[in-house]
Amino acid sequence: MAERHVRVESHVGLHSRPAAEFVKAAAQAPMEVTIGRFAEVPVNAKSILGVLALDARTGEQLRLCAEGDGAEEVLDSLCAIFTEANASNASSELAGAGVAEQDLAEPNA
Amino acid sequence: MREFTGTGVSPGVGVGRVRVMTGTVPVPPAEPFTGDRVAETARALAALEDVARELESRAAAAGGETHDVLAAQALMARDPDLAGEVTVGVSAGLSAARAVYESFGFYRELLGGSGAYISARVADLDDVRDRTVARLMAFAVPGVPDADDEHYVLITQDLAPADLALLDPERCVAFVTEEGGPIGHTAILARAMGIPAIVACAGALEVPDGAYVLADGASGTLVLDPDPARIERARAAEKARAEAVGSAAGPGRTKDGWSVPLLANVGGPKDIQPALDNGAEGVGLFRSEYLFLDEAVPPSEEQQIAAYRAVLEAFPRVVVRVLDAGADKPLSFLPPAAVEPNPALGERGLRLLRRHPDVLRGQLRALAKAAEGLPADRLRVMAPMVTDAEEARVFTRACREAGIQQAGIMIEVPAAAVRAHDIAEEVDFFSLGTNDLAQYVFAVDRQVSSLTRLQNPWRPALLDLMAHAAKAATEAGKGCGVCGEAAADPVMACVLAGLGVTSLSMSSPSLPLVRAALAAHTYAECQEAARAARAARTAGAARAAARSALPALETLGL
Numbered sequence: 226m227a228e229r230h231v232r233v234e235s236h237v238g239l240h241s242r243p244a245a246e247f248v249k250a251a252a253q254a255p256m257e258v259t260i261g262r263f264a265e266v267p268v269n270a271k272s273i274l275g276v277l278a279l280d281a282r283t284g285e286q287l288r289l290c291a292e293g294d295g296a297e298e299v300l301d302s303l304c305a306i307f308t309e310a311n312a313s314n315a316s317s318e319l320a321g322a323g324v325a326e327q328d329l330a331e332p333n334a
Numbered sequence: 335m336r337e338f339t340g341t342g343v344s345p346g347v348g349v350g351r352v353r354v355m356t357g358t359v360p361v362p363p364a365e366p367f368t369g370d371r372v373a374e375t376a377r378a379l380a381a382l383e384d385v386a387r388e389l390e391s392r393a394a395a396a397g398g399e400t401h402d403v404l405a406a407q408a409l410m411a412r413d414p415d416l417a418g419e420v421t422v423g424v425s426a427g428l429s430a431a432r433a434v435y436e437s438f439g440f441y442r443e444l445l446g447g448s449g450a451y452i453s454a455r456v457a458d459l460d461d462v463r464d465r466t467v468a469r470l471m472a473f474a475v476p477g478v479p480d481a482d483d484e485h486y487v488l489i490t491q492d493l494a495p496a497d498l499a500l501l502d503p504e505r506c507v508a509f510v511t512e513e514g515g516p517i518g519h520t521a522i523l524a525r526a527m528g529i530p531a532i533v534a535c536a537g538a539l540e541v542p543d544g545a546y547v548l549a550d551g552a553s554g555t556l557v558l559d560p561d562p563a564r565i566e567r568a569r570a571a572e573k574a575r576a577e578a579v580g581s582a583a584g585p586g587r588t589k590d591g592w593s594v595p596l597l598a599n600v601g602g603p604k605d606i607q608p609a610l611d612n613g614a615e616g617v618g619l620f621r622s623e624y625l626f627l628d629e630a631v632p633p634s635e636e637q638q639i640a641a642y643r644a645v646l647e648a649f650p651r652v653v654v655r656v657l658d659a660g661a662d663k664p665l666s667f668l669p670p671a672a673v674e675p676n677p678a679l680g681e682r683g684l685r686l687l688r689r690h691p692d693v694l695r696g697q698l699r700a701l702a703k704a705a706e707g708l709p710a711d712r713l714r715v716m717a718p719m720v721t722d723a724e725e726a727r728v729f730t731r732a733c734r735e736a737g738i739q740q741a742g743i744m745i746e747v748p749a750a751a752v753r754a755h756d757i758a759e760e761v762d763f764f765s766l767g768t769n770d771l772a773q774y775v776f777a778v779d780r781q782v783s784s785l786t787r788l789q790n791p792w793r794p795a796l797l798d799l800m801a802h803a804a805k806a807a808t809e810a811g812k813g814c815g816v817c818g819e820a821a822a823d824p825v826m827a828c829v830l831a832g833l834g835v836t837s838l839s840m841s842s843p844s845l846p847l848v849r850a851a852l853a854a855h856t857y858a859e860c861q862e863a864a865r866a867a868r869a870a871r872t873a874g875a876a877r878a879a880a881r882s883a884l885p886a887l888e889t890l891g892l
Contacts, residue, residue, distance in 0.1 A: 232630070234630060241402070241406070242402055242406075244406075245402070245405060245406045245409055248409055249409065252414075268415075269414065269415050271414050271415075272413050272414055272415035272416070273406065273409040273410055273413050274410060274413045274415060274416055274441045274444070274445070274459075275413075275415050277445060277455060278441070278444040278445055282664060282666065283630060283664070283665075283666045284630040284666030284667070285666075
């Protein structure tokens with residue numbers, strides 16, 4: 226199973242426009258994609274209601290998972306969308322060069 | 335000429351015939367469905383898809399903020415998990431309409447329990463549900479009525495962004511809702527579209543369709559059968575206000591020269607220019623947390639210094655509020671200890687900073703550095719959510735250690751107002767935060783829009799508390815400003831001056847009208863207005879009493 230870790234950088238959290246853009250992109254994937262917190266049951270990344278109910282706040286780390294042919298590419302493109310959606314929200318002139326996407330070390334699973 | 339009063343959220347005067355938008359969608363009955371379940375499932379899913387398409391096409395036509403809201407709603411209608419729930423429901427023997435209704439109910443509960451930000455989305459979700467259910471029950475989709483060419487005033491229970499987007503500002507000259515609040519999507523979009531609007535207007539739906547009304551989005555009044563004189567007055571008032579705004583200049587003071595400095599509420603360097611343009615004499619509330627809402631880590635001292643310095647150089651006096659995080663403004667680098675069932679009563683403001691003393695010390699150091707080389711009294715620093723003298727002392731000591739000479743506190747907690755005389759000995763100044771003080775003294779959650787009508791700064795209990803705090807400050811020889819939205823109401827501003835408040839801070843666009851109202855009255859008249867307001871028993875009576883003590887309001891169009 227392919228997996229990526231992302232951090233929510235947008236000041237509104239994974240809500241509003243960042244959430245909508247992420248879900249729209251995820252809906253294009255041919256396989257199931259999930260998003261959630263570590264150690265919690267993830268939600269369907271194609272479900273806006275599920276993603277909103279996650280209530281992911283600024284600074285939280287989330288885990289994206291997908292399985293099957295092309296899963297790696299799908300997750301890469303989702304991470305990119307994630308970063309762009311967040312970047313377009315970081316409007317303050319003081320928004321630093323925070324790391325928006327982290328490919329953390331191989332999970333211990 | 336019956337009158338109804340609500341909260342004016344988008345200024346302007348609209349006169350015309352009423353179009354009532356009723357259309358509540360019935361709750362689909364829970365009786366078992368006995369027909370073809372496969373066909374019924376298809377019907378349910380098709381209705382959801384139709385609604386999604388309709389919302390998308392409205393989104394495309396709308397653009398801007400409205401577009402984003404409608405596009406998100408379309409995504410809800412097309413949610414695969416929701417479709418799954420609906421399918422399960424119909425397979426279990428529910429009608430399409432009932433299955434849709436119950437599935438939305440499931441998500442409604444899920445979202446309603448989340449943070450305030452998402453809870454606001456529940457109204458959007460309900461709108462998608464109603465559209466889908468109406469379609470399935472062959473019920474008229476609630477929506478804006480087809481009005482003929484004449485100007486009309488729309489009256490409705492609440493107005494979904496999807497419907498608001500359809501309004502033609504050329505024909506819909508105002509709208510009035512019985513529910514809703516000033517921070518809802520609807521109020522924000524109305525201002526963006528320039529349509530005069532009143533929300534939370536109790537009794538508005540009693541006005542019959544076709545009636546002739548006047549809606550004043552500045553004062554929040556809806557007048558049934560206004561006579562020509564009344565309309566003339568409203569329009570003249572609108573014009574007089576515009577003129578008063580244009581002519582007022584100079585520092586804030588009463589007609590007889592009692593000085594009440596008029597200051598601006600700012601969130602960062604970008605707000606400097608509007609404040610200067612509106613004649614602000616300084617900054618009465620620099621919401622420092624607004625600089626850092628995007629940050630996942632504490633901002634560096636260098637970043638902070640640059641932002642503070644820009645504001646400090648622009649004005650002769652600047653009151654900076656240290657990071658006010660928590661409740662509706664979470665900062666990820668200042669987390670509370672635990673998930674709180676009631677964040678407004680939880681770890682926020684100074685309480686949270688005491689959990690993270692390094693962040694507070696770092697901010698105070700940055701402030702002191704930013705003020706280096708400037709006159710000593712230019713920088714004033716205050717703490718939010720202070721409860722008693724002990725907390726005030728802790729904060730003042732931290733300021734002194736950082737080399738800051740002027741340390742104050744916000745009076746937001748009722749206990750602090752009641753014992754203001756104790757606290758006055760520990761600090762250099764007070765600033766009354768009327769929004770939170772009202773929230774706590776009325777026990778009314780600011781986030782609950784159905785309770786907006788209770789969040790009224792004219793209630794005599796709040797006036798008493800403010801008078802008490804201002805008196806304690808005066809007796810101790812300290813200043814007591816107001817930095818809540820109440821200061822932006824020109825009538826209230828006169829009352830506050832009369833209560834002994836020493837400066838008024840507000841959002842910059844409100845400054846000119848407040849300046850005009852103060853300049854038109856003597857200090858004695860302001861004192862009399864304050865006395866009369868406090869002698870009243872209700873918010874409405876207090877406002878009326880204050881108005882009658884301020885004779886020049888009429889000529890200012892207030």
